[in-house]
Amino acid sequence: MLMSDWIVKNTRLRKRPFSFAGYEFQRQIVDDMHPNMSVIKCSQIGLTEIQIRKFLAFLARNVGVSAIFTLPDDAMYKRVSQTRVKPLVESEAVFNMQTSEKPIRSMALYQINQSFGYFTGNKEGDATSINADALFHDEVDLSDQEMLALFQSRLQGSDYRITQGFSTPTYEGFGVDAGFKVSDQHEYMCRCTKCGHHNIPAFTPDFVTIPGLSGDINDLSEIDAEIASHLDLGAAYVRCENCGARLELHEPSLREWVPRYPGRRQRGYRVTPFATPRLTVEYIVDQLLQYKQRDALRRWYNTVLGEP
Numbered sequence: 544m545l546m547s548d549w550i551v552k553n554t555r556l557r558k559r560p561f562s563f564a565g566y567e568f569q570r571q572i573v574d575d576m577h578p579n580m581s582v583i584k585c586s587q588i589g590l591t592e593i594q595i596r597k598f599l600a601f602l603a604r605n606v607g608v609s610a611i612f613t614l615p616d617d618a619m620y621k622r623v624s625q626t627r628v629k630p631l632v633e634s635e636a637v638f639n640m641q642t643s644e645k646p647i648r649s650m651a652l653y654q655i656n657q658s659f660g661y662f663t664g665n666k667e668g669d670a671t672s673i674n675a676d677a678l679f680h681d682e683v684d685l686s687d688q689e690m691l692a693l694f695q696s697r698l699q700g701s702d703y704r705i706t707q708g709f710s711t712p713t714y715e716g717f718g719v720d721a722g723f724k725v726s727d728q729h730e731y732m733c734r735c736t737k738c739g740h741h742n743i744p745a746f747t748p749d750f751v752t753i754p755g756l757s758g759d760i761n762d763l764s765e766i767d768a769e770i771a772s773h774l775d776l777g778a779a780y781v782r783c784e785n786c787g788a789r790l791e792l793h794e795p796s797l798r799e800w801v802p803r804y805p806g807r808r809q810r811g812y813r814v815t816p817f818a819t820p821r822l823t824v825e826y827i828v829d830q831l832l833q834y835k836q837r838d839a840l841r842r843w844y845n846t847v848l849g850e851p
């Protein structure tokens with residue numbers, strides 16, 4: 544059974560079976576147990592939630608394995624452990640199948656049946672003392688890079704030796720962007736129903752139509768509050784760069800992960816806001832205006848667009 548199907552079958556979100564509806568791009572990322580994987584993410588696309596479920600599923604589906612989940616610091620790991628991991632582990636029967644006594648559970652350690660999952664704020668002690676079959680690094684770019692390298696030594700005794708890093712990008716050629724650049728670079732395409740062209744939709748004038756926007760604007764980040772007040776953002780849409788027809792981003796059968804360099808040994812995925820139909824042009828422009836107001840345009844690129 545694929546990891547994504549297993550998660551749907553065995554876990555719930557807000558008391559309903561977990562679903563990938565509207566977020567179908569997550570399936571392949573969940574199913575991919577590649578030993579060396581880098582995923583560039585943007586905000587509001589649910590990847591941390593997905594990673595936690597994949598991490599716990601790996602522990603539950605393999606007998607007697609260990610895995611380490613790192614976050615950049617103690618405050619972050621404690622928050623994730625308490626608010627996301629603990630409720631999930633406690634509420635799903637599939638994570639509580641141990642036949643003997645009470646499982647060992649704390650903020651930093653979850654026994655899942657015969658396996659162990661460690662959560663850490665990327666600390667030296669953990670990087671040199673726990674042996675693991677898999678390392679999941681969340682927010683790679685905010686983490687101490689030397690420490691991340693040190694964690695590699697923890698995989699030496701394992702048959703799996705899996706390292707998967709996920710992050711909002713920051714600087715070009717640093718952290719998750721560096722990992723993605725040397726990878727096979729999967730992009731989430733959308734096929735045009737009119738001309739058949741395969742698009743990698745981006746927030747640029749080649750793809751984005753906003754009624755009322757002047758054709759003189761070559762860089763959409765130039766939109767400010769004054770310009771936005773003349774735009775019909777509710778009617779904005781994403782179009783085919785080849786023929787101009789509206790792209791049906793919500794139609795999973797038109798969408799597909801395609802690697803730019805299929806022969807490369809490292810795996811990479813880039814998740815952008817148009818990977819899901821839930822994030823609209825209007826949302827991206829609203830965020831742009833807010834980040835501009837706070838004089839934080841760089842962060843808008845990193846977190847909203849997922850660009851370094």
Ligand SMILES: [Zn+2]
Nearest residue numbers: 735738783786
């Ligand atoms: Zn087209």
